[in-house]
Amino acid sequence: MSHHYGHVRAEQIKPQGEDAEKEAVDSEEQVASPDPSSITATTGTDASPGLCKQRGRGHNKPASCVKAAPDWPLRGPMAPAVINLNNPGFEQALHVKGSGSLLHGPSETNGNYLINRGPLETRREDGQSRKRRPVTVDTSKAKTSLEALKMSIKQLKWKEFPLGRRAPCDIYWHGVSFHDNENIVSGQVNKFPGMLEMLRKINMSRAVRTMQELFPEEYDFYPRSWILPEEYQLFATQIRLIKEKDAAVNPTFIVKPDGGSQGDGIYLIRDPADLKLVVGSQAKQAVVQEYIPKPLLIDKLKFDIRLYVLIKSLEPLEIYIAKEGLTRFCTEPYQEPSQKNLTHVFMHLTNYSLNVHSGNFVHSDSQNTGSKRTLSSVLYRLAAKGVDIKRVWSDIIALVIKTVIAVVPELKVYHQADIPPGKPGPTCFQILGFDILLMKNLKPVLLEVNSNPSMRIEHEQEVAPGVFEFVPSPVDEEVKVGVIRDTLRLMDPFHKKPVTSSQDKSREDIQMDGDPDSRSPDENQPSLCLKQVYPKYTKQFNHLRLVERIASLFIRFLGVKGNMRLGPTAFRTFIRTCKLSSSNFTMASVDILYIDITRRWAAAAADSREAGMGLQAFVEAFFYLAGRRFRSLSLRGQVVSLLELCEAQLGPQSEDRRSLSCGRAPQPRAVKTQTPCLTYSQLASPAPQRRAASQDNRPLQTLKPRTLRASVEN
Ligand code: ADP
Numbered sequence: 001m002s003h004h005y006g007h008v009r010a011e012q013i014k015p016q017g018e019d020a021e022k023e024a025v026d027s028e029e030q031v032a033s034p035d036p037s038s039i040t041a042t043t044g045t046d047a048s049p050g051l052c053k054q055r056g057r058g059h060n061k062p063a064s065c066v067k068a069a070p071d072w073p074l075r076g077p078m079a080p081a082v083i084n085l086n087n088p089g090f091e092q093a094l095h096v097k098g099s100g101s102l103l104h105g106p107s108e109t110n111g112n113y114l115i116n117r118g119p120l121e122t123r124r125e126d127g128q129s130r131k132r133r134p135v136t137v138d139t140s141k142a143k144t145s146l147e148a149l150k151m152s153i154k155q156l157k158w159k160e161f162p163l164g165r166r167a168p169c170d171i172y173w174h175g176v177s178f179h180d181n182e183n184i185v186s187g188q189v190n191k192f193p194g195m196l197e198m199l200r201k202i203n204m205s206r207a208v209r210t211m212q213e214l215f216p217e218e219y220d221f222y223p224r225s226w227i228l229p230e231e232y233q234l235f236a237t238q239i240r241l242i243k244e245k246d247a248a249v250n251p252t253f254i255v256k257p258d259g260g261s262q263g264d265g266i267y268l269i270r271d272p273a274d275l276k277l278v279v280g281s282q283a284k285q286a287v288v289q290e291y292i293p294k295p296l297l298i299d300k301l302k303f304d305i306r307l308y309v310l311i312k313s314l315e316p317l318e319i320y321i322a323k324e325g326l327t328r329f330c331t332e333p334y335q336e337p338s339q340k341n342l343t344h345v346f347m348h349l350t351n352y353s354l355n356v357h358s359g360n361f362v363h364s365d366s367q368n369t370g371s372k373r374t375l376s377s378v379l380y381r382l383a384a385k386g387v388d389i390k391r392v393w394s395d396i397i398a399l400v401i402k403t404v405i406a407v408v409p410e411l412k413v414y415h416q417a418d419i420p421p422g423k424p425g426p427t428c429f430q431i432l433g434f435d436i437l438l439m440k441n442l443k444p445v446l447l448e449v450n451s452n453p454s455m456r457i458e459h460e461q462e463v464a465p466g467v468f469e470f471v472p473s474p475v476d477e478e479v480k481v482g483v484i485r486d487t488l489r490l491m492d493p494f495h496k497k498p499v500t501s502s503q504d505k506s507r508e509d510i511q512m513d514g515d516p517d518s519r520s521p522d523e524n525q526p527s528l529c530l531k532q533v534y535p536k537y538t539k540q541f542n543h544l545r546l547v548e549r550i551a552s553l554f555i556r557f558l559g560v561k562g563n564m565r566l567g568p569t570a571f572r573t574f575i576r577t578c579k580l581s582s583s584n585f586t587m588a589s590v591d592i593l594y595i596d597i598t599r600r601w602a603a604a605a606a607d608s609r610e611a612g613m614g615l616q617a618f619v620e621a622f623f624y625l626a627g628r629r630f631r632s633l634s635l636r637g638q639v640v641s642l643l644e645l646c647e648a649q650l651g652p653q654s655e656d657r658r659s660l661s662c663g664r665a666p667q668p669r670a671v672k673t674q675t676p677c678l679t680y681s682q683l684a685s686p687a688p689q690r691r692a693a694s695q696d697n698r699p700l701q702t703l704k705p706r707t708l709r710a711s712v713e714n
Pocket of ligand 1 (some may be wrong): 256264289437449
């Protein structure tokens with residue numbers, strides 16, 4: 001067991017309702033017995049030498065002390081090496097009466113602010129407090145997040161139902177998807193319908209690509225990608241042309257199976273002929289992506305960032321980012337890709353699940369060493385070297401908001417199909433795991449987004465030869481419990497505050513500090529480790545929400561609730577209602593357009609159950625119609641003009657959607673020298689052709705010539 005876990009008196013941490021079985025049959029409206037006399041809050045800034053960490057688990061895990069650190073932000077290179085960004089308050093110390101201990105709430109590791117004041121007290125307007133029932137959480141489907149979830153619930157003194165219960169709960173915590181529990185008609189679920197599907201590698205690439213067509217400069221953080229098998233020819237041709245043009249160019253590509261995770265089935269290639277296109281008799285669905293050859297290194301090792309992002313609501317869109325994240329390190333010193341090293345997974349892939357099997361893997365006992373570290377410890381290290389980490393952080397926030405904006409349109413289609421408006425259903429929220437690579441020039445690159453980021457806080461370790469045990473992982477616990485607990489606090493049904501998009505900070509720089517939006521929903525508790533970034537930065541990003549407006553039109557014409565695809569009649573109705581046909585674009589041409597696009601998309605998504613035109617196909621049709629109608633404009637201009645025309649025909653119901661693009665687009669930043677995706681041309685032709693043509697114009701990064709066969713399959 002880690003030496004970071006010192007001892008703590010059991011009564012200090014004993015949560016209410018520890019017996020899970022008992023809890024499940026407890027009276028539903030039971031008011032938990034708060035212990036308001038047990039703690040009084042005091043304030044202070046630091047309590048050196050250390051802040052005692054407590055583990056709220058039932059199985060006697062001891063506590064540890066970590067060094068206190070000043071609040072975010074880092075103010076200079078002399079910043080300390082250890083800081084917990086998930087404990088943004090650092091200001092509140094809590095005195096436990098009778099124990100003689102001074103517990104430093106938000107400054108403790110993972111923010112275990114053991115507030116034994118009655119968390120279930122609320123203040124009435126007359127200033128008197130009254131008790132309310134605890135928030136109830138169904139954890140029966142939580143799977144691997146269970147341990148961290150239990151700790152969070154205990155810290156909040158909420159009520160856990162580990163076996164579920166017949167009466168509704170306030171919150172349902174699912175391990176995989178929205179559908180883990182069927183027939184939920186109220187409360188809140190921690191998954192959105194369709195998120196799992198949307199964030200698969202192919203769908204995600206398509207969604208970002210659509211945005212790259214509309215906003216090439218804004219979406220240059222995603223490596224150039226091709227979808228296999230459908231774009232194999234395009235990929236092979238483009239690479240051949242690039243190599244013919246300049247024999248010195250020999251880029252590397254990373255191939256990722258569509259449904260894969262944890263590095264499974266990933267391999268690097270330098271020649272399209274090395275693609276493994278078929279498994280058995282089946283064509284393999286995958287994304288092949290430009291490999292970023294020059295990542296930022298620390299201690300000569302490649303690493304990536306796991307950032308936790310909460311989508312609190314789709315409508316209105318609310319996004320929060322965890323101020324603390326993880327960094328996962330490779331275990332073999334990095335070299336740029338070459339024939340010799342393409343198969344070296346421990347050099348090229350940062351996945352924990354792979355590197356943990358390397359003899360060089362170091363389980364991190366502290367936050368700033370080992371193969372998995374906190375993001376803050378890495379940022380401090382970079383700050384100490386003079387890196388402008390405020391800039392890095394604000395680039396990361398921008399990347400996150402833009403990525404969410406790319407996937408929201410399709411999520412809304414799933415949402416209306418699974419939870420039709422007007423019918424009883426739960427509301428949803430979801431924690432996502434963003435995997436981000438920093439390039440050598442500090443530009444963040446999006447690798448992927450996980451709909452089910454691992455929330456495990458323990459790892460398997462060989463404690464004696466041949467004897468494996470699950471042992472606590474302090475770094476994981478540090479970050480993940482904070483994220484889950486503060487997500488719950490934000491979703492607390494008794495503390496819901498309406499969000500107004502008037503919180504807009506027009507043209508304001510994206511900040512990493514002094515954030516009033518991290519205030520606790522309950523003024524008696526420490527501030528949150530989650531920072532609101534949207535709608536806070538609405539003005540900077542609102543103009544990007546064009547596809548969402550197209551999705552609104554799409555949903556409007558879907559007709560029957562529960563549908564996700566537009567039939568030919570509905571498509572005709574759309575054209576008629578928006579008055580888009582004319583003598584040189586007859587309804588017969590409309591039918592041909594529908595058939596042509598729908599067929600092509602059906603072939604691309606062979607596994608799709610429903611016939612008809614899905615959102616992505618509709619977007620392609622919309623781009624085509626926009627191109628026909630407003631030939632002289634850029635693609636973005638065409639789309640905006642057609643949207644305005646359609647929305648005007650549809651009347652006031654669409655007015656609110658229209659306002660989404662009213663903010664002026666900020667000037668694109670100066671082009672950086674090293675970017676994964678370079679310039680796109682904008683051509684007024686249907687998407688696949690436009691895409692093909694535009695990709696031809698994007699030069700790849702220059703690499704030394706080598707033509708090699710390689711496989712890094714696990
Ligand atoms: P998985 O879901 O299987 O983990 P990822 O997309 O996260 O798939 O890729 C696995 C690892 O491969 C990443 O953690 C990163 O280290 C590396 N990687 C992925 N894409 C790229 C890329 N385009 N350039 C460089 N490295 C990459």
